[in-house]
């Protein structure tokens with residue numbers, strides 16, 4: 001009896017420490033994002049959402065009666081979750097505090113993202129995680145597979161098999177998984193997925209995608225319109241906002257950006273080196289790399305990461321308006337355009353990178369690898385070679401979920417930015433210095 | 437093992453097709469008395485016309501029953517797996533997001549309908565005739581009042597070509613056929629052919645009723661291929677061994693009968709039912725095995741109509757492949773070449789309509805862009821008016 005109460009006390013102390021540390025780090029990164037110059041007006045809702053989830057530690061902002069379904073990765077079609085009357089939330093985590101707890105649970109070489117997820121679920125303190133009626137884990141790598149099993153001890157989990165190729169049969173197979181997914185969702189939420197509710201869901205997410213394509217169009221049209229860190233914040237917040245709310249908020253950002261573009265305003269008049277960030281997922285609050293890039297005088301002009309454009313850019317194209325056709329459109333959208341390294345042949349990622357480099361006038365690529373993230377690390381070599389042919393400098397930055405490597409990252413990023421500045425054509429530099 | 441099964445299946449289909457076409461004369465679908473072969477403007481405005489249409493009513497009726505049966509059996513089969521999937525096939529009143537109709541598509545439908553109409557009735561109603569010019573499409577010239585000749589008859593009856601026609605007409609036949617093949621190519625399939633129209637209408641009906649179709653699959657298209665080759669063999673060769681392709685050809689059920697000509701149907705009628713049912717579930721099923729289309733497609737390299745791809749804009753989303761009624765996969769997988777025109781492409785523009793990347797695909801004629809993919813079009817179903825953020 002005494003021991004158990006002592007245990008409880010200890011657990012409470014631990015929990016308090018966890019909450020303190022978690023909120024502190026999250027708040028710190030939020031402050032750093034806010035302190036960056038050039039945020040467009042209309043950013044508030046996104047920052048508030050991140051604050052709500054990580055600093056105030058509340059669940060997502062929806063009525064109590066609505067259920068949330070946790071998802072990982074970009075392959076889980078959000079449309080189906082909306083169709084079942086629930087709200088999807090992306091649970092991939094970038095949290096340092098949770099990572100420390102997960103470090104003891106997961107093996108040393110597991111990736112930090114998975115450790116952080118394990119940590120959160122282990123403490124049982126994060127409302128976004130605790131309120132989920134079900135979690136969907138696409139098996140994109142070994143760590144995801146094992147974490148699915150681990151999460152299964154705490155809540156209802158469904159794994160999804162991700163094919164390694166993108167042939168027609170693989171899509172068929174994914175379609176049949178989506179049907180299973182429908183059944184599980186109906187079971188978890190108690191609502192039926194019907195033709196009408198699915199069509200309605202398509203409209204919801206479609207609007208968000210429409211706004212996103214406007215956002216990206218604006219960004220592409222004019223360089224230096226918005227800082228990449230802000231763009232990434234917006235994309236990160238999408239994980240914790242219902243699609244309609246996010247779409248509305250993004251709409252007002254788009255408005256302010258288009259006004260900016262009309263007036264010809266930029267975040268800076270200097271020619272900041274334009275950097276493309278790619279590689280392992282960058283999830284708030286682990287935004288140290290984009291923050292460092294922009295604090296060191298670069299600009300993240302494009303990102304090719306899971307939490308960024310990748311997951312939402314491609315719309316599901318309905319070629320057959322039956323229920324099955326819609327499901328197929330979802331399966332097709334989830335698998336085919338996805339340049340995730342989980343696919344055996346991922347040449348399309350190189351094309352995608354080249355495309356982003358061209359569209360956003362990228363001058364250098366930072367390849368982010370989370371320690372232990374093998375699939376991304378595997379692809380580095382090939383991408384370095386390919387981009388070398390284009391004469392675009394690339395560096396590989398390995399990082400972990402802690403702040404110990406910040407200094408080292410800072411030095412490398414600084415050197416990389418200097419390198420790009422040196423490569424800039426001289427006349428542009430002289431123009432810069434005149435302005436200075 | 438699998439491939440052997442496939443070979444056997446294909447062989448069986450081919451043999452059945454061969455037997456059906458060879459002995460077609462013994463398998464009448466609907467016989468008219470010989471004197472009803474003929475038409476006039478008066479006939480199509482009289483009650484007698486309805487009588488001529490009877491075989492068409494039978495074909496439509498049986499096809500509808502067939503389609504209903506297929507859906508019924510399919511639902512039964514789906515449920516048998518223990519997973520209650522057929523429940524999802526309920527229709528609902530809601531509308532799946534649909535993009536605004538593209539000008540190109542409207543033009544295509546208008547041309548298709550108008551041309552077929554003119555082809556069938558134009559001669560009767562407006563006296564438009566230019567009989568010697570031959571178009572290589574399946575608009576049956578058994579309708580001898582058609583606006584213009586089509587090449588299929590003489591292509592499938594090469595013997596008659598040289599015995600029945602005066603030399604001048606033979607030359608016109610070859611020159612016009614070749615000219616159309618080179619100038620228009622398979623644009624004729626996408627825009628002019630009445631058989632194509634009939635199949636597209638079946639597909640439209642399926643979409644209106646929100647019925648599940650057959651999804652594209654490489655294996656299915658691979659299975660079509662040998663059947664197509666066999667059809668070509670039948671088309672060009674059956675005349676030499678004493679058969680008559682016309683007794684087998686499904687196209688004969690469309691144009692002549694609609695024009696009020698009582699032409700007796702043999703296997704054609706049965707085949708047409710199959711094609712109607714098939715093209716309800718699989719868009720342009722017959723075009724995938726059409727011998728005439730294949731012949732036209734052979735010349736695709738010199739046709740001025742091209743499907744162009746900007747590979748740097750493509751994200752390999754596969755939407756174009758999903759949409760393509762002819763199962764052309766290179767259009768989605770190609771990452772180097774700018775020209776993705778294939779022999780099978782009927783220039784229907786579906787791929788362009790569904791492509792969400794600006795400029796990734798376009799249909800060009802002699803270098804001029806006629807229809808270009810744009811994200812705005814694809815997303816137009818989602819944006820309400822107030823959403824438009826313009827610069």
Ligand code: SF4
Pocket residue numbers: 574575576577578588589592681682683685686687688
């Ligand atoms: S039956 Fe067929 S092949 Fe014969 S003339 Fe008519 S359309 Fe041509």
Ligand code: SF4
Pocket residue numbers: 572573574624625626629630631632722723724726727728729730
């Ligand atoms: S392929 Fe289709 S559209 Fe073309 S000629 Fe044949 S039936 Fe007509």
Ligand code: SF4
Pocket residue numbers: 743759760761762763764767780781782783784785786787788
């Ligand atoms: S490639 Fe495009 S235009 Fe050609 S048949 Fe397929 S969908 Fe139609």
Ligand code: SF4
Pocket residue numbers: 745749750751752753754755756757767768787790791792793796797809
């Ligand atoms: S639809 Fe467009 S973007 Fe998608 S694969 Fe085809 S060409 Fe590429």
